[in-house]
Amino acid sequence: xxxxxSFFCLCFLLSNGVFSADTDELKSVSxxxxxxxxxxxxxxxxxxxxxLWMFGPQMSRIAEIHRQSIYIDATNTIxxxxxxxxxxxxxxxxxxxxxxxxxxxxxxxxxTRGSSxxxxxxxxxxxxxxxxxxxxxxxxxxxxxxxxxxxCSLVCSVLDVSHVTLSWYKGNRLLSNISxxxxxxSLSLLLDIECLDDSYSCVVAYSFTNQTxxxxxxxxxxxxxxxxxxxxxxxISAALIVLMLVFIAVVAGLMYHRNCKQSEKxxxxxxxxxxxIDAEFCAHRVQSMDVVSxxxxxxxxxxx
Numbered sequence: 611x612x613x614x615x616s617f618f619c620l621c622f623l624l625s626n627g628v629f630s631a632d633t634d635e636l637k638s639v640s641x642x643x644x645x646x647x648x649x650x651x652x653x654x655x656x657x658x659x660x661x662l663w664m665f666g667p668q669m670s671r672i673a674e675i676h677r678q679s680i681y682i683d684a685t686n687t688i689x690x691x692x693x694x695x696x697x698x699x700x701x702x703x704x705x706x707x708x709x710x711x712x713x714x715x716x717x718x719x720x721x722t723r724g725s726s727x728x729x730x731x732x733x734x735x736x737x738x739x740x741x742x743x744x745x746x747x748x749x750x751x752x753x754x755x756x757x758x759x760x761x762c763s764l765v766c767s768v769l770d771v772s773h774v775t776l777s778w779y780k781g782n783r784l785l786s787n788i789s790x791x792x793x794x795x796s797l798s799l800l801l802d803i804e805c806l807d808d809s810y811s812c813v814v815a816y817s818f819t820n821q822t823x824x825x826x827x828x829x830x831x832x833x834x835x836x837x838x839x840x841x842x843x844x845x846i847s848a849a850l851i852v853l854m855l856v857f858i859a860v861v862a863g864l865m866y867h868r869n870c871k872q873s874e875k876x877x878x879x880x881x882x883x884x885x886x887i888d889a890e891f892c893a894h895r896v897q898s899m900d901v902v903s904x905x906x907x908x909x910x911x912x913x914x
Contacts, residue, residue: 634727640818642735649702649730660720661700666713675700709734739768741812741823745830762831766812767798781809805834
């Protein structure tokens with residue numbers, strides 16, 4: 611049993627501000643019922659350290675380390691035989707946790723250097739059910755177009771769940787999902803496929819864990835035929851080829867456009883150079899003719 615004297619002494623020192631207090635931090639912890647959880651102190655216990663764990667709205671003490679001795683409160687019936695403390699760190703271990711252990715846990719560490727606090731908000735969820743996949747019709751039905759490709763309508767269901775997401779996956783690719791936060795309801799999610807390959811799965815998940823069922827039952831839908839598999843591969847290959855051709859066409863178009871611009875610049879430069887030369891030549895001819903005419907006129911006058 612926890613020493614009452616040491617506990618009241620601790621409360622008195624804290625209430626009167628004898629020790630300086632570090633920042634109070636809050637950490638959220640989510641677990642499923644039946645799991646074990648460890649609330650870590652993140653310290654190594656020294657000889658003079660006092661570690662106190664409290665729980666609930668009333669902050670009832672449930673475990674303590676004082677002078678390197680461990681005390682567990684055996685009078686708290688909801689934690690009967692499921693609490694442990696790490697004698698090196700003072701971390702609190704709760705085994706086979708149940709929904710009634712949901713709540714706020716407070717850690718207080720007292721030593722000669724002062725005091726520090728941590729709070730843990732623990733939420734205990736009900737265990738996740740395994741998703742059940744069934745056919746939405748008695749058999750796979752042929753498509754209305756009369757082609758040889760068949761289609762199946764499937765439904766994935768889970769019962770009595772809350773705060774979960776139900777999803778269909780093809781490989782690692784998410785196909786569809788639905789989420790719920792209400793208490794104890796049933797969820798169903800439909801999936802229509804052409805034929806069965808083993809890459810489909812239904813997943814029900816909390817934010818921290820999940821349960822998965824893989825679709826492998828050929829009684830629900832017929833497997834994909836070799837022709838259908840080949841057709842899918844062909845379609846994928848054809849799509850890749852088309853994308854490559856489009857890419858090549860775009861690159862070729864850009865190169866052609868760039869070359870056309872370059873050619874236009876070169877032609878324009880050549881035209882400007884030719885016009886400049888013609889202008890010089892014409893001016894030179896006119897000047898020469900003027901000089902010759904002048905000489906002839908003078909010579910003719912002298913002869914007369």
